Amino acid sequence: MGRLVAIVGRPNVGKSTLFNRLTQTRTAIVDDTAGTTRDRQYGKVDWCGKEFSIVDTGGWVVNSEDIFESEINKQVYLAIEEADVILFVVDAMNGVTDLDDHVANILRRSKKPVILVANKTDAGESRFNVPEFYSLGLGEPYSISSANGSGTGELLDEIVKDL
Numbered sequence: 001m002g003r004l005v006a007i008v009g010r011p012n013v014g015k016s017t018l019f020n021r022l023t024q025t026r027t028a029i030v031d032d033t034a035g036t037t038r039d040r041q042y043g044k045v046d047w048c049g050k051e052f053s054i055v056d057t058g059g060w061v062v063n064s065e066d067i068f069e070s071e072i073n074k075q076v077y078l079a080i081e082e083a084d085v086i087l088f089v090v091d092a093m094n095g096v097t098d099l100d101d102h103v104a105n106i107l108r109r110s111k112k113p114v115i116l117v118a119n120k121t122d123a124g125e126s127r128f129n130v131p132e133f134y135s136l137g138l139g140e141p142y143s144i145s146s147a148n149g150s151g152t153g154e155l156l157d158e159i160v161k162d163l
């Protein structure tokens, strides 16, 4: 199926909104309630004539951080197994959380190519929190807004640069 890009990250950071933005569909379920996306959703993206597949992960139906950790582990290990590139989405409104640190540790150990994506930079002063994400040890964060699309062109350029 060509290149597969997996979107991972803790609930409510905007993974499904990003999936919809990149695939230009409304098929992933986006909701204010953490954990609304059921299971996994696959789509295709064409950027400047370069195609790749993308998967939105995260079927959480709970809202306790403890249960999230085991659920997120499953999704992250599956992404590491099946994907060629991982988009690790974090929330610039919140800054770094313990769960972000946890996921970053797994991803760093995996040696998979990871693109760190700081979402929701449209919201208030959140863009000023972005440098915090350097502490995750995954390189430079891409500042984006899945809601209004800012920064997603640069992100897409990076995803397809070696295709």
Ligand code: GDP
Binding pocket: 009, 010, 011, 012, 013, 014, 015, 016, 017, 018, 029, 030, 031, 032, 034, 035, 036, 037, 058, 119, 120, 121, 122, 123, 144, 145, 146, 147, 148
């Ligand atoms: P997921 O659980 O990671 O899939 O997150 P969702 O895509 O369902 O989004 C969770 C919430 O964050 C929803 O209320 C979205 O409207 C909101 N959201 C997602 N992306 C952005 C963004 O770029 N900016 C702002 N301000 N809100 C966003």
Ligand code: MG
Binding pocket: 015, 016, 017, 029, 030, 036, 037, 057, 058
């Ligand atoms: Mg979702």
